[in-house]
Amino acid sequence: MSFRVDERATDFREIDRFDGGVGWIAHPDERMQRASHALAVDGEVWVVDPVDAEGIDDLFAEFGDVAGVVVTLDRHKRDAAAVADRHDVPVYLPEFFEGVTGELDAAVARFDNELSDTGIRAITLIDSRFWQEVALYNPADGTLVVPESVGTAEFFLAGDEELGVHPMLRLTPPRTPLRGVAPERVLVGHGSGVMDGGARVLEAALAGSRKRAPRLYASTAWEMLPF
Numbered sequence: 001m002s003f004r005v006d007e008r009a010t011d012f013r014e015i016d017r018f019d020g021g022v023g024w025i026a027h028p029d030e031r032m033q034r035a036s037h038a039l040a041v042d043g044e045v046w047v048v049d050p051v052d053a054e055g056i057d058d059l060f061a062e063f064g065d066v067a068g069v070v071v072t073l074d075r076h077k078r079d080a081a082a083v084a085d086r087h088d089v090p091v092y093l094p095e096f097f098e099g100v101t102g103e104l105d106a107a108v109a110r111f112d113n114e115l116s117d118t119g120i121r122a123i124t125l126i127d128s129r130f131w132q133e134v135a136l137y138n139p140a141d142g143t144l145v146v147p148e149s150v151g152t153a154e155f156f157l158a159g160d161e162e163l164g165v166h167p168m169l170r171l172t173p174p175r176t177p178l179r180g181v182a183p184e185r186v187l188v189g190h191g192s193g194v195m196d197g198g199a200r201v202l203e204a205a206l207a208g209s210r211k212r213a214p215r216l217y218a219s220t221a222w223e224m225l226p227f
Helices: 056-061 080-087 198-207 209-223
Strands: 013-018 021-025 035-041 044-048 065-070 091-094 108-111 121-127 132-138 143-146 185-188
Touching: 013 035, 013 185, 021 056, 035 056, 035 132, 035 143, 035 185, 056 080, 065 080, 080 091, 185 198, 198 209
Parallel strands: 044 065, 065 091, 091 108, 143 185
Antiparallel strands: 013 021, 021 035, 035 044, 121 132, 132 143
């Protein structure tokens, strides 16, 4: 897997544009396909799990001024501090996140069940010693952002899946916390989002997670063979 976290991208690929925001992949050639998003609420922009790139501020400036930068997975600190400092805003962390603040060279604010006063719900997906993750759901426009539990990058997908559960969660997909959430679109932290029929695609991913696990594991093992 290719990681280039210390090198600011000189270009990026736009993804997931809709009336309420836009996304980008700063290093389109990397296998991880790390995706970032900017969500617009009442003329303000919330930047989610950003990987920085030259000119990226211009991409989301059309949606309004940046109100905050959000980290939704404890491992997704990425370039949150750099973007937050550039816009003189805090990095917003879920209340239960531990061990993240010390690694951010920026002001930090906390949120619980709602992201500030945006109306965006914060749904706890995993809260463990090794993995802390929230999804963001905006019921006003049906946008669900899931940073890690599901994705569309190749290593998430088994067979003809449009959206796949993370390999480490295949046997325990997060069905309970996402019960009752019927999104119009699903934006993910790895890969381009599902922009139409989000509820159907999400349900299919969660329902078929265990059944398709052997196929995903077999293909992953095959890719690791030394040819």
